[in-house]
Amino acid sequence: MNYSSAVSPPFTELFVHIFQAFLHYRLTKMAQGILEEVLMNTALVEDLAEVAKDEALLQGVVMRTRETPNSSELVTYTPLTLFPTSVPKAVFLQALAVQTHYNTLVDRISQDSDFLKEALASTIEVDDFTARLFRIYQQILKEGRSQSIVLGLNRSDYMLDQRDDGTSSLKQIEINTIAACFGGLSSRTPDVHRHVLKVAGRLEESQHILDNNPAAGLAQGIAKAWELYGSERAVIVFLVEENPEIFDHRYVEKELWKRNIRSIRRRFDDVSRTGSLDQDKRLFIDGLEVAVVYFRTGFMPQNYTTEQSWDVRLMMECSRAVKCPDISTHLAGTKKVQQVLARPGVLEKFFPDQPQAVELIRATFAGLYTLDMGPEGDKTVAMALAEPDRFVLKPQREGGGNNIYGSEICQVLEAVKDSTERTAYILMDKIHPAPVHNYLLRRDAPLKMSTCLSELGVFGAYVRRGEDMVMNECVGHLLRTKSSEHSDGGVAAGVAVLDNPLLI
Template sequence: MNIVHQPQTTPSNYPPENLSPDQLHSILTQIKDYQTNHGSLLKVIGSETPHSVHLQPVSTSVFPTVFSRRLFNEAVDDLQLIYNELYCKLAEDVEWLYAVTGPLRRTEPLVDALWHVYEEIQRRRQDYGSQYIEQKIHAGVFRSDYMLHVRSDTTIDSDDEEDENWTQNLCLKQVEFNSYSCAGGCHADKVAGMHRFLARRGLYDFASSSEDPEEQSINIRILPSSLPRNNTINGIASVLASAHKTYGSKPFSSKASHIAVLMVVQPNNFNIADERPIEYALWNWIDGEPIPTYRIEWQQILHHTQLTPTGELLFFPPENGDSTITQPVEISVIYHRAGYEPHEYSEDINGKEIRTRLEVSRAIKCPSILGHITTIKSVQQALTGPGALERWLTKEKAGRIRGTFVEICSLGDFMSSAKNPIKDEELAENYILKPASLEGGGNNIYGADIPAFLKTMSPEGSEKSAYILMERIRSPLNVYGMLMSSSRGVTADEVVSEFGVFGGCLWERKESSSEQDKCQVIMNRVIGWSFKTKEVTVDEMSVVKGYGCFDTPYLVD
């Protein structure tokens, strides 16, 4: 087995194992106080009363976890801008998207619902014209997630002395690309600020030694310069602010009092601390006048919105009382943080009509219905095909991001090949079985569990098309962390981390015979990052579901 050792630039005893109870207590107290005062919290659903609510801290690392500075910079300074451009162009290539994802309509209700909405939009625009004008400007808040991967040609032995150039044996491999309702940015922003505060406060400075060889010495000092700044909250808000400005400075409808951003959210939301800060940032916008921003729960949209004869989306804030006597707000930008679960499109709440009303309006969507469809896992799979990227990117750009791909195959193709995981349980350890529909985690099948799961399928059944097999990323070993969660307390163990880069875009659809020219990118920027860590024995990474912890990369050379 290939093993990568801790770098010499990081202390060998990191994080320190022999902290005194007083030292650990001091750090944990500071973490809890920081989280409480900065809203790094989750709402406990069911605890709310008219005058109170119970909250619990977001799971976080006690110490930042080591990560390659070179690869951090590569993802932030180079890869994300290319991925942003790619997914802007994908969102305007309806023929390609349907060819890749259309077959999933037979087995995936959510995919079918999204395409139903798209087709209904086209029908209404053709039949009714002016009320359903096409908004050609679109916005996107993206997140590309990576893990460190040990190169296949690396032959570092665990008995060798520590390799000074350990990070040179690593590369980035993409776990997934998220283009819809990207979560975690606000939590990541706050946790990064917390770790930088603890470093400035000197709580990560340890200096002691012992001449007794049986006692391990501590000589650790984490400098704030090794912990990158994170400003994802303002970064996401800046995308919405740019879209808001692009929409116009005043309402198109004479009925509206002003224009505003509308954030569409789910009911009974325990994760409001990852949404509200964006709303607050816009109301307190640092670059100009405050940007009015309202929240609306998904199932309330039809009751609190109207379309004008010329396509403006009018919103009647529920707190303003009777919508028949109050002046509405015209929506400039729709920011989706709901609409990604099949039940949200059910007939009992008229879910397809909810999404259709939003999509046919003049408002700029973040993202559009096609932008939503790009987050389907089968899109990620199709992009790994030979020459696929060159449909939208230059050869040079395609080569840059192709290096982050792992092998991804449709389950049907894989089962018919010689490398069939049903027949080879050892081979199955190298793969993850994922739904081919939308990303979201929690539904993956890992390694040794794959053969038994596949045997439950009919050999000729259509359910095979609902899954893909993805090569498992080989993360470096001997990376340790100390994690804290409300459910499990403090644990110290070998860990693996996932690094996500947030990107923000505005683009305009253009009429062109060339796929590379159908999308004019107006704005393309990196707007922040997230960093999550879990114990190496845990498969899933989701923090809010209790698997991982928000963290900060401790950048090493």
């Protein structure tokens, strides 16, 4: 029977609306039901927690212990949620769809020296770390780029801002253009949560967890840059910090080995001792020619432990090796650039004939406000001091745990409000995701239900040679969840844990 033709149009519209609301309610309850049934069964939760830990170990979702950070003799499971977190399918697909436009945007910013100079002019006056990066950038501009191949591996992070009507809108937190992590481990977490749901008797829900393999996509970008470099003997260098999340990297390395591409791991100190440039500006480390330098460090001041570390960064930037990211792409990911992009008319500058791309990107912007000296910055300061709980104060730093919230915003701004030091920060609207309940599994931590907030990351990979974009893809996603009692901090910072979206 055709119900649509059997009723009047107004009633048809009402029926469709009711049916859609019921369907949304059912799917949401299906996801929520995972927890509702087990919350009353402590023994089942405890059993499932052990199942999840064992499955994580079986799937290789592992990390070295804090006691042995430089040895794989002892490993443990990477912190993760017991259950996947429900995410609206439409919003999830929106995040995937906009990623290639973000790839293009970052790349076009990196090629626009006038924009970078203007956008970062106030920041480099007061932020020494950004200023040192910018001085390297200026030297590269002066001497000329030695390599026309550009490789970008980035991750755009979002939260779902809860509207008054109960729906969610996608709002960008930041874009990471250097050392965007957990592309490796997040490639293995879907099978963990699928297994937990099956053991819990939730076969239907287990089928709603998507396959996800960012490691393969990131490796594809690196491999393409290596191929374009044009030397089969050349290697990939993972530039790493002292105690890296090594297994996250290993998945990308393994994908490269599948293509018979050799990679090595070195620190700044190692390159300082054994690195050099030949007369053609080819980079050699331990006598091996380097095709690609993949920065897994270098995004925080503490990564540069000596002046020699800065010398190494400059040497690599001057070389013919493909840098991921190169110095201009690194600067394109700063918070100040993020804030400037939100100004009216700026996105149009980078997409003059692509209004749809502008619309898709701008739809993800939260409110972003300048703290530059002058009337506009003064207005921002007054607004933040009047209602600090509405905002997040962000310095030009990556790595998690750097943002400032609530009463601390007032403390910081009161101290710098009449000084140019305030230009080291930007102000952003605080995003309010809907809280959910879950169990956060951590080694040596008690098993208890927590009120949680989640953050969705989307990985992008692109390769450009000269003016030709050779590759531009969205290559996977990452969901991280943390207790609502923590304002800031990621997995590496010990606050968030790995998760999976359960699409509804």
